[in-house]
Amino acid sequence: MATQERARHDALVAELKQRFGARVLDVDFAFDDCTITVDKAAIRDVLVYLHNDRGFDFLMDVAGLDCMNLPSFRERFEVSYMLYASKSDTRVRIDVPVSELDMDVPTVTDLWKSANWGEREAFEMFGFNFVGHPCLKRLLTHHEFVGHPLRKDYPLMGGQWCSSTSDMTEELNEPR
Amino acid sequence: MGIDQTILPATKDEAGIVTTRLDEIVRWGRKNSLWPLPFGTACCAIEFMGVVSSKFDISRFGAELVRFSPRQADLVLVAGTINYKLAPCLKRIYDQLAEPKYVISMGACACSGGFYDNYATVQGIDQIIPVDVFIPGCPPRPEAILHAVMKLQERIDREPVARRAQPRRHEVVDKFTDN
Numbered sequence: 322m323a324t325q326e327r328a329r330h331d332a333l334v335a336e337l338k339q340r341f342g343a344r345v346l347d348v349d350f351a352f353d354d355c356t357i358t359v360d361k362a363a364i365r366d367v368l369v370y371l372h373n374d375r376g377f378d379f380l381m382d383v384a385g386l387d388c389m390n391l392p393s394f395r396e397r398f399e400v401s402y403m404l405y406a407s408k409s410d411t412r413v414r415i416d417v418p419v420s421e422l423d424m425d426v427p428t429v430t431d432l433w434k435s436a437n438w439g440e441r442e443a444f445e446m447f448g449f450n451f452v453g454h455p456c457l458k459r460l461l462t463h464h465e466f467v468g469h470p471l472r473k474d475y476p477l478m479g480g481q482w483c484s485s486t487s488d489m490t491e492e493l494n495e496p497r
Numbered sequence: 498m499g500i501d502q503t504i505l506p507a508t509k510d511e512a513g514i515v516t517t518r519l520d521e522i523v524r525w526g527r528k529n530s531l532w533p534l535p536f537g538t539a540c541c542a543i544e545f546m547g548v549v550s551s552k553f554d555i556s557r558f559g560a561e562l563v564r565f566s567p568r569q570a571d572l573v574l575v576a577g578t579i580n581y582k583l584a585p586c587l588k589r590i591y592d593q594l595a596e597p598k599y600v601i602s603m604g605a606c607a608c609s610g611g612f613y614d615n616y617a618t619v620q621g622i623d624q625i626i627p628v629d630v631f632i633p634g635c636p637p638r639p640e641a642i643l644h645a646v647m648k649l650q651e652r653i654d655r656e657p658v659a660r661r662a663q664p665r666r667h668e669v670v671d672k673f674t675d676n
Contacts, residue, residue: 462617463582470616479616486585 329411330355333375341367346395346418358395358416365427367415371404372432377413379405380429383439385447386416389473397421398447402429419449428453446471463487520658527571527597528653529559531646534570534594536587539577541604541636553639558646567593572649573626576636578606579619591626599653601645602628605635 330350337357338345344363349356359367371377381403388394396418404413419426428451429436440451441460448469451457459466463483468475504514533555535545548555555561564570567590579587591600602622605611608631610620622628629652630645 461582466581475616477615480581480619481616483581483585486589487582 326353326411329409330413333411333413336375337367337370340370354412354414356414356416358418361417361419361426364415364417365429368402368429368432371413371415372429376406376408377404377411378407380433380435380439381405383429383436383443385443385449385471387447387471387473394418398424398449400426400443400449424448424450425452426450430454445469448472523658524654524656528650530562531558531560531572531599531649532562532564532570533560533572533574533601534564534567534590535574535576536590537574537576538579538583539604539606539636541576541607544636544639545574545576545603545642548639548642553643555643555646558643558650560646567591568595570594571597572599572601574601574603574642575607575622576603578611578613579622579625580613580617581619582617584619584625587622588625599649600626600628601630601632601642601649603632603642603645604637605633608633611635 334348341363344360346360347358384401386399389397398419400417402415426449438460440454443449444457445459445462446469464487465483466481502516506513547553602608607622610618630648632641632645634641
């Protein structure tokens with residue numbers, strides 16, 4: 322089973338390297354998982370290709386990562402897209418290094434609807450600016466909250482008192 | 498309830514008379530008819546369900562009438578983790594309760610933030626609303642909740658009827674202002 326999956330991953334990596342060349346920065350295999358690091362300039366094209374041509378129909382999660390003080394990383398931040406292709410039962414993770422100085426990342430909400438809340442969470446926790454997102458506002462923290470709490474330089478006990486109550490009417494009324 | 502004088506009926510057709518003090522009968526009524534509003538946000542609320550149902554049966558203490566509207570309750574039982582986003586809601590619900598009102602803080606999270614020692618969790622609900630009884634535990638046993646209700650009853654028994662006019666209490670309440 323694992324070898325079949327590895328074969329599918331190898332084919333995918335070969336195809337990506339052929340199409341995107343040096344924009345595919347790194348490929349890593351661990352615990353039957355495949356992680357492909359892609360340059361930010363090509364991330365949108367890579368994800369469009371995986372969605373349209375490789376059958377990755379399910380974006381399981383969008384996660385952020387703060388690599389502050391970790392010398393082995395390319396940039397301070399990373400965005401991770403966890404993808405799943407239900408027809409071929411293939412999982413792959415796409416990582417994008419994001420510089421602290423330029424937090425713009427193209428949105429993928431038009432490809433996967435699940436990217437909407439995933440990108441909102443990554444935005445509020447790390448401060449990524451997902452360009453083209455329909456409603457890039459805080460999801461889990463209070464709307465009065467200031468800052469991005471999962472950044473390494475955010476104080477661990479930096480709770481913030483918020484005065485008003487808020488509801489999720491807007492979210493509930495979102496078109497599906 | 499302290500009974501000062503009892504006049505038994507002379508015949509079975511007459512009514513008897515019991516005399517007592519007004520504040521004592523008011524306290525007696527209050528402490529034996531607490532209507533809890535369960536502010537349940539975590540596993541503590543599951544323990545509270547056990548307390549309400551037949552095995553532990555909180556109705557033995559007159560507190561079985563669970564209400565989900567603050568207008569119909571006089572005891573907020575905060576059972577679970579309160580985070581900073583939820584804090585204004587808890588404060589507002591407390592404000593909406595009519596006097597006299599009581600608060601039981603149930604479990605480690607509500608009392609002190611529990612093991613959620615981070616930016617998201619309020620480190621004890623007594624920073625937002627005045628608490629009458631704290632219950633430690635993670636989660637506390639149902640018996641502990643019954644104990645807390647009995648402790649609250651004792652407290653009601655000791656307090657002046659107009660307890661909520663005490664300035665210190667308003668100080669605590671006003672510290673965290675809504676809007």
